[in-house]
Every structure is written in C-alpha cells, then in structure tokens.
Amino acid sequence: MTTGRSTREAPEDAAPPHGGLTIAGVRVRYGATLALDGLDLAVRRNELFVLLGGSGSGKTTLLRAIAGFVRPETGRIILDGIDLSTLPPHRRPVNTMFQSYALFPHMSVAANIGFGLRQQGVSRADTRARVAAMLALVRLEGYGGRRPTDLSGGQQQRVALARSLAPSPRLLLLDEPLSALDQGLRLETRAELVRLRRSLGISFVLVTHDQTEALTMADRIGVMRDGRMAQVGTPSALYERPIDRFVAEFVGAANILPCIVGADGVSVHLPAQGVTARAAVPGPPGPGLLALRAERLRIGALHHVNEVAGVVTGCAYAGESLAIQVRLRDGTLLRVVRGLADGLAAALTEPGAAVTVGWPPDACILLPA
CATH class of the missing domain: 2.40.50.100 (RNA polymerase II/Efflux pump adaptor protein, barrel-sandwich hybrid domain)
Structure with missing residues (x-):
C-alpha cells in the first residue's frame, strides 16, 4: 500500500497553527556528532505524542532540548506561543519525569510531591492542598507519610509522576518512564498515563524504545532516525502506511x-x-x-x-x-x-x-x- 506522498507527515495528521509545541529547525551538536539535524516537529495541545527510535536517533536529546538542559545551536522551541529557546529550565512551563524517578529517599511521599511547589514559593496551605489533589489523582491517598523505600516500583513511579504534575506544567516530558517496571505493571501504568493525560488536558511527550508501548498509548508517533523525523502520524497510519523501508521494518x-x-x-x-x-x-x-x-x-x-x-x-x-x-x-x-x-x-x-x-x-x- 502506498500513498505516493513525499512528505513525512500526512496532511490530516498536521498540528494546528496555534497552541501546542512547535520545534523549528533545531540543531544540536555534541562535538563532531550531529544529534539533531535541523529537526522540525509540531505537537498538538492536549496530545500524547510518542518519540520512537533506536539508540542514538536523537530522542533523548530532543527531550533535553525542550526541557532546556541542552542549548540548540540553531532553531526555535515554542510552547503555546511562548518562545522557550532562551529561557533556562526553571522558567519553562515544562516538567520532566526521568527514567530513574529520582525520588528523595529521606523525604516522605508528600514532601517529594510538594518539592517543586516549595521551590516556587507556594504557601504551605496551598502546597498541602495540591499534594492531596495529586495523591488522589494517582490513586495513592493515604500514602503521603510513607518513604519512597516503603513503596513498590509501580507506586514510586506514580509518586514521580505526581511530583512532575504538581506545579501544573503545560507540557510533561517522560523519558522511558515504564522501563523499570515488570510486564504487568507496565500494562497497568500505560492505561494510567493515558487516563491522566485525558483528565488533565496537558500535552505529554514520551520517549520509548518499546513499539507496543508507542502503538497502544500514542495519539501520534514520531519515528526518529539520525536526528530527524523519518515519519510522523497516528499509530495506525505508521503501521499501515509507512513511508519507506526504514519505518516499515522499524515499526512492526x-x-x-x-x-x-x-x-x-x-x-x-x-x-x-x-x-x-x-x-x-x-x-x-x-x-x-x-x-x-x-x-x-x-x-x-x-x-x-x-x-x-x-x-x-x-x-x-x-x-x-x-x-x-x-x-x-x-x-x-x-x-x-x-x-x-x-x-x-x-x-x-x-x-x-x-x-x-x-x-x-x-x-x-x-x-x-
């Protein structure tokens, strides 16, 4: 089956002109290695967008550039009309959930979730209310006084997710968030992430190596290769209408x-x-x-x-x-x-x-x- 298109993204999959995340001509270089090669991408508002690709394709570098941990040598990163390109990480309305979760073992679950709010100067009363709301959101009511070491891997993952969501970011970045979980928890947490994204109404950009994870969770997928987007589209479009041999063999x-x-x-x-x-x-x-x-x-x-x-x-x-x-x-x-x-x-x-x-x-x- 073929569509005869030369573009990397089908017109019906194109992002709207206003709102969401727009990445235009972003280039990142590590010494002689070109990690992102003039990459263009549009992520819709309230979308769960998955970045899929092999090791070294540029997925994590793109995530770090959006978060502000990597400074591109060229290009612009715009979120809901705001140019983030020159803003430091702490001033971007973006949060990142890392693969390791990075929970503070000496703090309680509630203190971990409220950490970012305290750093922003949010009052104690408002922090307590927000932490309670986040615990309810991730279905961990009653766990606020425990330490992370007292929790299962799946529960720690939900605490890390609640901490990332507590400051109400406009965009949540997730770097292989399910890789440390066993198969049963992975299936449960996939459904939980989709539920949370729909209930919160914010955009998620998720990096994964797992094709099944990408196909079952994503609204759209971007397949990366050599620092560029090989193809962008819905899971069914990429699977049923791959644009070339690389995408056909990589996805499925x-x-x-x-x-x-x-x-x-x-x-x-x-x-x-x-x-x-x-x-x-x-x-x-x-x-x-x-x-x-x-x-x-x-x-x-x-x-x-x-x-x-x-x-x-x-x-x-x-x-x-x-x-x-x-x-x-x-x-x-x-x-x-x-x-x-x-x-x-x-x-x-x-x-x-x-x-x-x-x-x-x-x-x-x-x-x-």
Missing part, C-alpha cells in the same frame, strides 16, 4: 520483498519468486518493495489471490501466537504469525514442510525501492 518488523509494480499500479511482480501479486491500493510503477506484515500472512491452500511457495524452517511459541519462519525459493525468509485461538496443535507446522503462504491484496504495502 515487516517482511520485505523486491518487486516491480506494473503500469496499472496494482500488479506486483515478484521476480525472485516467479509470481505476480495484486495490491488493493495503487503504487508508483517501476522497481519497488513489497512490505507484508507477519500477522496478515496465512499458511495453507487458502486460494488467496497472492501466494508464494516455501519450506518451513522453524517455529517459535509466544503464548498467544506462533511465529513461523518460511524460506522462499530464493532463500528469503518470511515471518508468519498465527494466532492460537484454536490451540497450538491447530497452528503448529513441522520444520521441513512444504507450504504455501498467501495474503489478501489489502495486505500489500508498496514502498519505494
């Missing part, structure tokens, strides 16, 4: 096959497999790439419009699904994911078995070569 790990698209835009010849497939959405004619999501592929004589032959080389059990590896005739490996709604026995395919892999036309994602 698509299978990629070289192809030649016919003059009609929907005939997709796969020279290495000796077959011609058909796409539902036209792409530009000529050499290209066919991306196929593993969960859209099916094994067996299902009489799909699009089919290739191969041999099973292995299976990996993942609880709710089975990942099957199929070697095609040219040696290319396809990853096929089968759900286990009917049990493992119904999906298990023995290594060495000759199989047919099929997919519907609307599973074809056509990319530039």
